[in-house]
Amino acid sequence: MTTGIALHHRIDGPYDAPVLVLGPSLGTDLHLFDAQVAAFVDRFRIVRYDLPGHGGSAAPDGPRTMADLADAVVALLDRLGIERAHHVGVSIGGAIALQLALDHPGRATGLTVIASAARFADPDSWPQRAATVRKEGTGAMLGSRPGTWFVHSFAGTDEAERLLGMLRATGDEGYAACCEAIAGFDVRGRLPEIGVPVLAVAGAEDPATPPEMVRVIADGVRDGRFEIVDGAAHLLNVEKPEQFNALLGAQLAASGGVSGRVN
Template structure:
């Protein structure tokens, strides 16, 4: 995965407005953030991107690393002529944001990590998941997503079906490569070097990145804030869009006010 990889992206919102970059979760595409864009694009220039092998971004040569994925985001910003951004991401998208803020602090104004981690649980399990998806495709992951991506009461909704459609459409190699990037990601000892305001948001019922795991990001950052959203799991920005978008918008606005 090289910095020259062209990430498929979409831009919404007015020219010249402050830029917000949204990074998606494993097995989803940029439409994960449709609810957020509906609110944020009134005031911000919103850039969404697809991970390799997800949505409109083709599978690229591996191995994938979080540093390489962050460099691909930097390359996208360079192509778009964008200097500094507010960054928010879900799960691996939030990990990419942490890597970006650490490796390129001059490019990031604020960071929001949603259902993410500085080190994901069970690192040895991720290569095993990658091998399983390479053999059986992303369809093999669908049955395990209710209760992980969203609480059981959310299953059966149109939004849940839409999310599972994103997973089914994800290329096996892109999904597997991102699993391998997750397995080697660990920035716990670097978070004290973050120089931007950090908001970490957890789903109260998320088994993939439980609240205590998400809280570590805020606790280790010099300027960190932690929030929990009730009755939500891993893709809480779709389960509870009003609450998550409100927290994100408040965080971005507070940083903008402080740096005006």
Template sequence: MTAGIALHHRIDGPDGAPVLVLGPSLGTDLHLFDAQVAALADRYRIVRYDLPGHGESPTPDGPYTMRGLADSVVALLDRLGIDRAHHAGVSIGGAIAQQLTLDHPNRVISLTAVASAARFADPDTWPQRAATVREQGTEAMVAGRPGTWFVESFAGTDDAERLLAMLRATRDEGYAGCCEAIATYDVRDRLGGIGVPVLAIAGTEDPATPPEMVRLIADGAADGRFETVADSAHLLNAEKPGQVNALLVEHLASVGAIRS
């Protein structure tokens, strides 16, 4: 089960600074956020984690659920002695952040959802993807990532190859289990219960979580803001780190001003 799993993590930034938790996407690891750490670790204490079966996190037995994944992040913060934090995530990482904000509102200062959703498209297809990966491995997903994870002009770059290497290194069961968590995830009717400032960011060319899907998160929250980043797809924080970092810094700073 995913609840309470000891997620592998990394901490960067000064002691005593506000904490920012970063959750990665399906098929990537915590190094998805290297560009964010480089830009923000001088002013935030950044906690990055690997999903189960991804990076250096263990691969627990299923079933995986978004609530269980969120509870595992809370358990990580408990072990680190962190009470409240800003939470941001890409795709499933953004869904985990939403689930955590709804289930543990006292642990969250702000929420940023990048290329994420309150319910992902075609939920019936996710168990099929899980079955494919269990049978053929995560390599079966690699060919479909250009054009989905990143725009075609980004394909073939060193950064694109680094992202694909993360996918190849992901354990099959970890990937499949997270697919099944996505299949059963739906917080659309709970978005109004999010009581912290929300930033939702979409890539204009993202076919996995197109802008209108991401916008629903901001529109559903009581205090939501929606932004797009041009010429980017699903992993826009890696494709367009300058633009994403600027939006994130502005959001976090504005929340800090409200809270001070």
């Protein structure tokens, strides 16, 4: 498959182990999942990727849709010789996982969708955000991240500063193009087509994708489970890694026949 999008990636874990694919959120990079890699690397082959214009991935050469991004993930897996995997994604990464399961049935053994949506709120606002970032840079988004990406009490921690550093390093065009992909994304009517087990996880204090929005995913698919992580906002896998890792481990055990224990 040729998509015109080459995703920078990193692989950790045993070559012959079951595969986890980890897709990050808008404005972050593959190190968003460092705590998950540390917990699961002994038992899984973990593939992390950067979104276009994020981390080590080149900026996109034009407008992109969520389907384009899902195709790019499948193309990456094809190059790596990986047929099937459990896909984990935060926010836009979760949307990519949903799109992939719909457009490429058989390539996912299951999904864990974190702080995401079948249709994101205020779709008309995303092109406006893209225009702001193209004019002012990704730094224009820094002030709004405390309280959105993480609860205010988490602000100022080393982990919070690490996350904001990812945003500072994100390319303006890559961020803007992903905003436009989010604006056009709506799979609410297609959720029943997804037959693999799906875990949808919400942060109890997430204003971007509040629990009721995330619950739509679990309720809409054929085999869905919904969980809330208390005391967390949008990037809950970083704010509350132990709680999230326990949920992911249990989901993997239930859907893939592997141990639910985490390190």
